[in-house]
Amino acid sequence: MTTSAPRTVLQVSPLLPSLTEALAAHHHTVVLAEQPDPAAYLAQHGDEVVAAVTTARVGVDHALMDALPRLGAIVHFGVGYDTTDVVRARARGIDVSNTPDVLTDCVADLAVGATIDVMRGLSSADRFLRRGDWTHGPFPLTSKVSGKRIGILGLGRIGQAVARRLTGFDVELSYHSRRPVPELPYRHVDSAVTLAEQSDVLIVTASGGAGTKGLVSSEVIAALGPTGYLVNVARGSVVDEPALVDALVSGRLAGAALDVFVDEPNVPAELTSLDTVVLLPHIASGTVETREAMGALAFRNLDRFMTDGTLLTPVPRD
Numbered sequence: 001m002t003t004s005a006p007r008t009v010l011q012v013s014p015l016l017p018s019l020t021e022a023l024a025a026h027h028h029t030v031v032l033a034e035q036p037d038p039a040a041y042l043a044q045h046g047d048e049v050v051a052a053v054t055t056a057r058v059g060v061d062h063a064l065m066d067a068l069p070r071l072g073a074i075v076h077f078g079v080g081y082d083t084t085d086v087v088r089a090r091a092r093g094i095d096v097s098n099t100p101d102v103l104t105d106c107v108a109d110l111a112v113g114a115t116i117d118v119m120r121g122l123s124s125a126d127r128f129l130r131r132g133d134w135t136h137g138p139f140p141l142t143s144k145v146s147g148k149r150i151g152i153l154g155l156g157r158i159g160q161a162v163a164r165r166l167t168g169f170d171v172e173l174s175y176h177s178r179r180p181v182p183e184l185p186y187r188h189v190d191s192a193v194t195l196a197e198q199s200d201v202l203i204v205t206a207s208g209g210a211g212t213k214g215l216v217s218s219e220v221i222a223a224l225g226p227t228g229y230l231v232n233v234a235r236g237s238v239v240d241e242p243a244l245v246d247a248l249v250s251g252r253l254a255g256a257a258l259d260v261f262v263d264e265p266n267v268p269a270e271l272t273s274l275d276t277v278v279l280l281p282h283i284a285s286g287t288v289e290t291r292e293a294m295g296a297l298a299f300r301n302l303d304r305f306m307t308d309g310t311l312l313t314p315v316p317r318d
C-alpha cells in the first residue's frame with residue numbers, strides 16, 4: 001500500500017438521501033450495494049477502506065470487518081449499535097460512533113403515544129369506527145393512563161425523557177437500570193421482575209445487545225400479569241418474543257405496544273390479528289427533523305474521523 005492509496009469511505013447500507021449525498025460530495029465514498037460484485041470489490045479494494053458508514057439496523061458484521069484491514073471507524077446512523085460487535089472492533093483499534101441525543105425527544109414522544117394508544121385503544125378504536133361498528137354500539141371501555149404505576153426498564157437518555165414526559169400524567173414512576181440514577185426523583189427497583197410486579201405498564205428503553213437479551217423474560221411478563229401492558233421502543237431482542245406472543249394470545253397480558261421486533265421487518269403472525277396490540281414498523285425516530293439531525297451527526301462523525309482520526313460521539317466504553 002503506497003501513501004497515495006485512496007482513503008475510501010464505504011457506505012454499507014442504504015442511508016438517508018441527504019447523508020448519502022454529503023458522503024459522496026465530501027469524501028471518496030463507495031456504495032457497497034452499487035458494486036456489480038461486492039465480494040470482488042472487497043477482495044480488490046478492501047484495504048483502501050478507512051471508514052464504514054452504516055445504520056443501527058445493519059451494522060458491520062464480522063465478515064465485512066475482516067475484509068477491511070485498514071478500517072479505523074464504524075459510523076452508525078442511529079443510537080443503537082447492537083448489530084456491530086464493538087468489543088471485536090475495539091480489539092482491532094476500530095472506533096465506533098452512534099447518533100445519541102438528537103433522537104431522544106422523538107423516541108420518548110412515541111413511547112408515550114404508544115402507551116396511550118395501547119391503554120386507551122386508539123388504533124383499535126380507529127379500526128372499529130372504519131369498520132362501521134360504531135353504528136352497532138359503543139366502543140368497549142378501556143384503561144385509564146393518568147395515575148397508573150409505570151415502570152421504565154433502562155433509565156438512559158431515552159428512559160429519562162420518557163419519565164419527564166410522564167410526570168405530567170401524575171403517574172407513579174419506578175425504574176430498573178444497570179446504573180441507578182440517585183439524583184433523579186424516581187424509585188429504583190433492583191430487578192426487572194420486581195419492577196414488573198409493581199407496575200401497570202412496563203416501558204422498555206434499555207439498549208439492545210447481549211447484555212439485555214431476553215431481559216423481559218416470561219417471568220417478567222407473568223409479573224406484569226393480565227392487567228399489565230408492555231411498551232417496547234428499544235430492541236426486539238430485549239423481550240422474549242415467543243413468551244410475549246403466548247401471553248398476549250392467551251390474555252395473560254392485557255396488551256402491548258411494539259415498535260421493535262426480533263426479526264424485522266417480520267412480525268409474528270399471531271400479533272397481527274390481536275386488537276390488544278399496537279404494532280409499529282420501527283418508527284420511533286422517524287420524523288423529518290430527527291432523521292435529518294441524525295444524518296447530520298453521522299456525517300460530522302465521519303468528517304471528523306477523516307480529518308483528525310477522532311469521532312465526535314463515540315459509543316460508551318462499557
Ligand SMILES: O=CC(=O)O
Nearest residue numbers: 056078079080285
Ligand atoms: O432503532 C433506532 C436506532 O437505534 O436509532
